[in-house]
Amino acid sequence: MLRSLTPRGWALAATGTAIGAGALLLGERDLLRFAVLVLSLPLVGAVLLVLCAPRDLTQTRTLSAVRVPVGGDCRVTLTLARADTALPLPLGPVVAEDRLPFALGSPPRFPLGLLRPGERRRFSYRLRSHARGRYPVGPLVLSVTDPLGCARLERRVGAEASLLVVPRTVELPAVAPRGGGTGAGGQRRGPRPADTAEDAVPRPYRPGDDVRRVHWRSTARRGRLMVRGEEQRRLDHGAVLVDLRSAAHTAAAAASSLEDAVVLAASVAVHLVGLGHRLRLLGAGEGPVDARHRDTVLDALAVARPVTGESSLVEDITRLSRSPVLGRGMLVAVLGALSPEEVAALAACRAGRSGTRVAVLVPRAAWSAQERDRAAWALAEAGWRVLCPDRVADLPGLWRDSGEAR
Secondary structure: OHHHEOHHHHHHHHHHHHHHHHHHHHOOHHHHHHHHHHHHHHHHHHHHHHHHOOOOEEEEEEEOOOEEEOOOEEEEEEEEEEOOOOOOOOOOOEEEEEOOOHHHOOOOEEEEEOOOOOOEEEEEEEEEOOOOEEEEEOOEEEEEEOOOOOEEEEEEEOOOEEEEEEOOOOOOOOOOOOOOOOOOOOOOOOOOOOOOHHHHOOEEOOOOOOHHHEOHHHHHHHOOOEEOOOOOOOOOEEEEEEOOEHHHOOOOOOOOHHHHHHHHHHHHHHHHHHOOOEEEEEOOOOOOEEEOOHHHHHHHHHOOOOEOOOOOOHHHHHHHHHOOOEOOOOEEEEEOOOOHHHHHHHHOOOOOOOOOEEEEEOOOOOOOHHHHHHHHHHHHHOOOEEEOOOOHHHHHHHHHOOOOOO
16 A cells, blocks of 8 residues: 555645644644545555555457567557456556557557446557567556545556567569579579379369369370479578578667668578478577478567677588588578688588579678678679679569579
């Protein structure tokens, strides 16, 4: 009860105590009665507030989306209900506040007025985050104040929800960078595995089968619709390395080069996964992330944190060179500022038979233009396709024209 007193309540309690002490010293009974009245106001308000505060409230929270891109909107709808069996005790006004982290903005406040038994209230608000990450939404906190404003009681109602803000991406053209080396040339492909006997035997058509797989010769011979068996496809394996070292980028803010690195890596990885590639995502966590779906890539990069302290990229480059590259797969490195040792390690990194290696140098990284140009030329001489966008929006055009050495 004492913790529920407001500054006004503490002021009245202190005033009543002082007046009561003076009345005892002077022997004034009337003044002592007045002191008791003043002192009892905040105490009675706190007692009534504790006794009459609603304890039988239920809260339902609904999010329009649990995953939104950076800058996207999410609508939060809250429903607050009081049980019909609650006692109709008098209660002061109720204010609801949904607790939010700083990245999601100021906590919204909603005056609910008097909540009667069986009454339901619904309210909603919009969330927008300009920084990726996983954020708690809630819990809902109800503030109840007595009519005189001498005491205020806060109660948490319901549980919190989770909102995942994933990095935004830019769409890349379907044209893939050409094979390794500094000159032009078509992409080299690995040998196609032989089809198994099970794959060569047509089977009856099942609902949902692609009509392009209909085997017309078998259909005409058997008199019913036949489709080709599951073809043995060559799996395209590759890897994407993203450099998230704080020392390799500018200040860690929402518009820093580190966030540009996340956007560039997400765009490339989502593009390759959309083409059916199986990727190993390196540098986005404590270990490699095997990604086969778009959501896996975005979820991993949404919660990836900068690597602080003096750290080297050589270990991740070693993992990159050991990653399997099959079919049309490629090695892609999204890089910040590099040391000469890291440039040499990248130059020695190989990509198996396909030889497709693409280096994306993040704009506004923590190095000079001369250092960036020297690293770009060294990687190009080693067979990398080096893309140097001046901003994130330049990546699609450079990706399309990456058949030329840059």
